[in-house]
Amino acid sequence: MPIQETEKSFNHKEIEKKIQDFWKKNNIYDEVNLLRGDGPKYSFLDGPPYCSGNIHLGTAWNKVIKDTHLRYKSMEGFNVRRQAGWDMHGLPIEHKVEELLNLKNKQEIEEKIGIDNFVNQCKDFACKHKNSMTEQFKSLGVWMDWKNPYMTLDPQYMESSWWTMQKAHEKDLLVNDLRVISWCPHCETALAAAEIDYEDKEDPSIYVKFPLKGEFLTNNSLKEYFLVWTTTPWTLPANLAISVNPDFKYSFVKKDDEILILASNLLETVLGPQIKIHKSKILNDNGEEEILEEKEELYEIVETVNGEKLLNLEYDYPLIHEIPKHTDFNQKFTNVHKILPGGHVELGEGTGLVHTAPGHGPDDFEMGKKYDLPIFSPVDESGVYTSEVGKYENKFVKSVNDLIIDDLKNKDLMYKHELINHRYGVCWRCKTPIIYLATKQWFLKVTEIKKEMLNQVSKVNWVPKWAGSGRFHDWVDNAKDWTISRQRYWGIPIPIWECSNCDNIDVIGSLSELKEKSLSKIDASDYELIHRPYVDSIEIECTCGSKMNRVPDVLDVWMDSGVAPWASLYYPQEKESFDEWYPYDFITEGHDQTRGWFYSQLGSGVISLDEAPYKKVLMHGFVLDEQGKKMSKSLGNVVSPEEVIEKYGADILRFYLLWANKPWEDIKFVWDELNNVKKMFNILWNVYVFSTTYMSLDNFNPDNCNENNIVLRDEDRWIISKANTLLRDVGDALNRLYFHDATRKINQFILEDLSRWYVRLIRGRTWVESDDPDKLGAYYSLYSALISLINALSPISPHITEEIYENLVKNVSNNFNQSIHMNNWEFSEEDINPELEEKMDYLRNIIDSVARARDSAKYKLRWPVSDITIVSQDSRILDAVNDLEDIIKDQSNTKNVLTAYEFEKLSFIAKPNLKTLGPRLKGDMGLVKNYLAKADGNLIKNELDDTGKFTIGLEGKLIELSNEDILFDTELPDDMTSAEFDGGNVFVNTKITPEILSEAMSRELIRRVQDMRKDMDLDVEANIHVIIKANNEFTNLVSSKEEIIINEIRANSIALTNEEICNSNFNDNDYYIKNWKIEEYELSIFIKR
Template identity: 25%
Template sequence: MAQEIKSHLPSAYNPHEAEKKWYDFWLNGKFFEAGKDPNKVPYTIVIPPPNVTGNLHIGHALNNTLQDMLIRFKRMQGYDVLWLPGMDHAGIATQARVEGKLREEGVSRHDLGREKFLEKAWEWKDIYAKNIARQWRKMGISIDYSRERFTLDEGLSNAVKEVFVRLYEKGLIYRGKYIINWDPVTRTALSDIEVIHKEVKGALYHMNYPLKDGSGYIRVATTRPETMLGDTAIAVHPEDERYQHLIGKTVILPIVEREIPIIADEYVDPEFGSGAVKITPAHDPNDFEMGQRHGLEQIVVMNEDGKMNENARQYQGMDRFECRKRIVKDLQAAGILIEIEEHVHSVGHSERSGSVVEPYLSTQWFVRMKPLAKRAIELQKDKEGVRFVPDRFEKIYLNWIENVRDWCISRQLWWGHRIPAWYCDDCGELTVARTAPDACPSCHSKQLRQDEDVLDTWFSSALWPFSTLGWPEETADLKRYYPTDVLVTGYDIIYFWVARMIFTALEFVDQKPFKDVLMTGLVRDAEGRKMSKSLGNGVDPMDVIDQYGADAMRFMLSTGCTPGNDQRFRYERVESARNFANKIWNASRFVLMNIEGVSEEELKITGDLSIADRWILHRLNETIKDVTRLLERYEFGEMGRALYNFIWDDFCDWYIEFAKLPLYGDNEIAKRTTQAVLVHVLDQSLRLLHPTMPFITEEIWQHLPVDGESITISAWPEENSTFYAPESEQEMQILIETIRAVRNIRAEMEVAPKHQIELLIRPSAEVIQTFRNNEAAIKRLCGVSQLWLDPELKRPDKSMTAIVTGAELFLPLAGLVDIEQTVARLQSELEKLDKEVARVEKKLANPGFVAKAPQQIVEAERQKGEEYKAKREKVLARLAEIKG
């Protein structure tokens, strides 16, 4: 038994007290730990590991909430669930944060040296890892802490080395000179997907390069004149008639005075600029490819910090953008630069530092992607391929992986997985190995030094689904929990992470890493903007929890979620979720107060059921079916709305109202049946709601006379065929319509709740029995002293009317209201509404207002106008009824 009913629930729910109490209770009970029953079917999720760079943001809160909902749901369904937690070392981002902290102390990483710097980085990691764990607890997520991993822990480091060595031995990892994306601020290479392309207003610089033979010049256009210092050719299209006579000639490179050839290459677009382009193989990826085809020299004119080097001659030491300005002036003065044209183009920026990325010729490590991508592409042709939710993201994924380029995996950092490669200082031999070699295998020298670079963070993250389960060892966890069932992640990292996990899993474990990929959208601010530090519009989930409680935040995020789509964060929606929690709390207090002294054995649903009993049990069946189906389909928003409507409308607003009749009546059998239905429906509703709102459901459930240690490990509700009663829906709907219609009329006529009224009903033959069977409920819930029920009824003079399914309702005004006073009040209300309608129409007829006011203000005025008109129609209708 969960807990004896010792007292009523407090008058108000205290989320902060409940959250700490129950999370500690769950941890102490080890309810989150997997592997307790080998006979259960496993269900696995690995958490997308947050970076140890700072606090969790609202996007993490959404992602973790959705995963937790699935995990709690499957746990209650009887699966052996493993939700494996962990964190990512986040190489570039974490190193930048640690270096920033050191700068505040007046120290650089080079002052400390590699080992001391790494000590500082581990200190940073320990602080933020503990902080993230505290935030996980506050959000209420049910992860298995006993299996927590970190991308730099020993087991994962061994997995990274194993993968690197195997790929190298297969010729899929190589070291070579290539144009890479270079971040001059963090001074490290970036992969293509770590570059954000932004439209920038720039310029197209048109220059005349003089021909060596003095016969004229050739015009070229460039957006980056500073790179001309590294030009090694001019290229034209081989079929461009304008330049065919120049192919094979040479020009004199201005400023540098170096001879460079004019070559023909089909890559050149004759329509762009002049149709002739300067080729700088060391500073442009397309030029690099062209240079490879034509055997051109590669001249680097910049240093790693973005400043010009010795090959830049008199511009050496200048920042690249300062050099651009100076070169433009010098070229203008020399008559070389003949036109500057405004030009909007896409410029790559570093995802981490925000600086303009420099295409840079550098020796780096690469993964040969085409062979790995081939199997991933073939997998999706099979019915057993990874399922993307929504399925439109499969096309996005395939488009990228079908056109994938080799992956630059080396990073010029200290924090990360150091590349397992050693160089012999004596003979230059390169050795790639799982452990440091004692001597050079070629010349046996002991003078070995390890590669200074580390691997791209995503290299280790790509192994996450299987490395966290113990691979490359054949562990019990790997055998039982791999492949995982679903990955919940943002659509913005399909390329960074999802694609890479798929191809590495196929290569090394010979199985896809997960069955489903559920794509979530971004959580934007109330205006639809992306949250950012620069805008100052970020939302800290811990602040939301402190103010409203974790359950309210979780319910708001999950109900606002549609797979793959962004949502807007609005505090009004969090307040609405908190109000829902309060509604559940108050309904539960009512139930508990009305079952005092009743044992669990006495709360069996037996005996005759009222229409309200049959209806709520049938609606519970329907809700169980809908919620289960929607959770299985990852439709969290629809699932939340289905539960909200059932609990708030059906259970709290209607069934509890009907339940008061037998609870406060003299029929003990009916009272006991109602008590049993109340407890059963509340118990089942709490279980359905538990994955979304774990804390309040545990707090209430522990007060119910039901069997079990915790709602966390209670059984998920299932449909009960004995409660199937579809006919009850129509009957109950008639009663609800009737009560609602009478209450609306009373409210419109301002009739006090305690004032008893007369009600006449003219029913059709099909529904008359429903009204007869429920006269007591109608009288009590409508505040009716006299109820007349007759299919032949004539409408009384001076009466208010309403039409419901199968019947007409009449409320005689005599004795209900003072007719003269009511007419005067309605006339006054009509005059006010006429004025408001006229005011809005005048405002909307003003072209200046409609053209100049913000669209949302204009729309709000239109909405007001429609509301005023609707109210006016109601008042006119009531006046007509009263006047006869």
């Protein structure tokens, strides 16, 4: 089958559907993998998207990057592992299900519908979304192993995470510890740092007076108070001390008959200016107005001491009557209700005296441990006060803020009560403000392996470099121990069994181990067994003889995905594929994953296998809206991938995402820019249509081309060189992950090299009938350039390239792959000719400037000129002109091309330089001026160039002029126009000779006939009969060119006449008739098929 003529416009919807059906029907993805099965391995690990709903542009970009790189790698010959992954456990899904089932809290989950049911609902939810998201990714043309993805709810996968926990235990990196951690009172679970979002939020900001017990100042009898600032009044019931920085200065300030103690540096911030100036106008003795200033001292600094002096002072706990427990504390612990030294105290905000509640803040907790304060955290899992806080019992902590504020006001212990707007941590999913509680949790001791983690970070190849050396390094460097236990249901159960009798724990590493150790017979499936609630019921025996029960927690979901490197390969249950694919050559995710997946894999990797599981990481950016703001539902600026695919198609979206910016920077999503990309695709399609139009007409088959039947011109060798350079450069860019370089080079090639230049150069040759070797040379080169182009573009935009491949290759060649994506990434180093490419660059500049010159003289390109002269001092440019003279002749429509280092026909006009001569010559100035105006500038210039001076004899005086004294204007001869280009000038001879006029008129005529052919909607190859009616002058001008005209307009016959047409065979209705005016000539053209 020959090459087929193509649809005139690019219909992305139709093509993409057709191609995706083709892939599906013929299992092309599997075929490609089969083809590369013996190739060298390239292992890639997909960062698992969370199955909570729809994909967005960010996830689309993520997958497009992966797909493009991996398609390239496959074409390079690699056997690529590209299993898709899904993150399916965790709180976000629990929340969605809670919402769906209208459940308010954990109690309702456990009692209303039961854990069993709840977990099943979560599973259904996750699977449903996994499926719909898979379809969305497929619609982008993303090729991954969608049939066998890794899923974090898969029992075999989960076993691998148990194995990692066991490894951690073996290395003594697993601890159960009482610590203050961030807690979500809605989800009733611990949260890791990675699960906290920050939002602006309004909170109370109160300054509380803590009465000093006894007195510090001896010289007065006023009551003294420590002034303490807090934004969380609800933590005051757990206040056990006040921290000060011993190095700071603290002042005792007298105000309103009491003494306040606070940091000296913060006096003005907290208390306001010390002095108020009252101004009043009075009349003085002279009757003039005068301003009288009176100073009022608003407070008085009575004493200033070092913080050290305050240490160990005691205060009366303000809520002692409300909370009796504090009396106990005060009696049992020496440091309770005292001033203690704390390095964490700063002067940025507050008063320099810090409320310290060891149960409600990590720093406070450290203080508590250091000074032997009780870790008092009288709040339960749902954020409700326990009975330990007397009056406030059974109330949700945040709701007590106002009550406490009132109580303090009633005791006159509130100095100031305001509101503050600040960033506050909230639960990443339910957005409930977090609270800090002291609880026992399980931790991985990351701080102990941090050094090795940093060592591993430095071994990884990061793109860009700073992602690893800066951002990720800093994050790991600051890492705290990782809280991995969650008091939830839908997740990987923590495989730790605790003895009810002794302290012993057992960490189970696999299902078989559990089955072996279980005291009861297990009849559940692996899936059931490894999930809650079934696994909760399994008891095993302790070495002490007692029963061990599982810790009821589940694992942090970040641990789920963190073990993906080996869990997706079911290691250590299965070892073979692990040996084949681990560690991974490449991963890529957005920069938010610094704290997420990059980190969780590194941590669990060092624990399990003593190394980072990835060798190369691309950290990519985010997709922002047009203004550069984050896309969010609340701002209403979210653009969905479906919307873009609907309007522009997946290929254009893919190209755009890889084109808009560097992959590691953020993309501003601008609709208008998609139009740009669309335009490029239209032009590509146009070139394709142009090619198929002629190639199908001539039944062109590239397989039949050989040295004997085709001739290649310079421009043919040039486009072939360019196309091979393109393949080389794009391949290099895709390999280095510089996708923007690849797309920009392709864009340049399509627009500049192929469409605007090469097609323009060969237009005339395609119009030739018969199997002319010169025409076939153009076809062959155009074909070859197109094939290189679609190969280079295929990893980026896989549909349109497949479509073109179907027609241009599969329809004609005997030797083809079933899909373009099975092709090898091949180019010919031999065909790359940098010298020729450089010469063509010069040529384009020159030809553009000829067009400019003609334009400025209003001399149409359609009219030939007898000669143009290229002037340059650069011999490379002149060589290029001489070598590629024919192209200039053709494109500039000139009979001759001349070259020169200097343009001799240029005449010079000498002018006096008034600046130098004026002062010197004074009155003689006029004489010189007149002389120069009449003189031959060229002679003067020659003289100056030769001798450096020019002497004039005037009225008996000799005046010597030097180079600076004379300025030259240049003047073009008549019938000459010029323009500059980068490296020289062109001079165009516009003199019209009879021969030129004859040609010009012929071409004008041809243009009109072509225009009419198009009006008539004739086929390109259709022949016509033409009659031209014009005056004798015109017919004389064109008659000598009759043969050329006939050929150009595909006429069977042409008749030139100056008379009315009135013979009997003539019928007006047979003809399409149009009247024209060309310059001063009026004519009528008659055309019939």
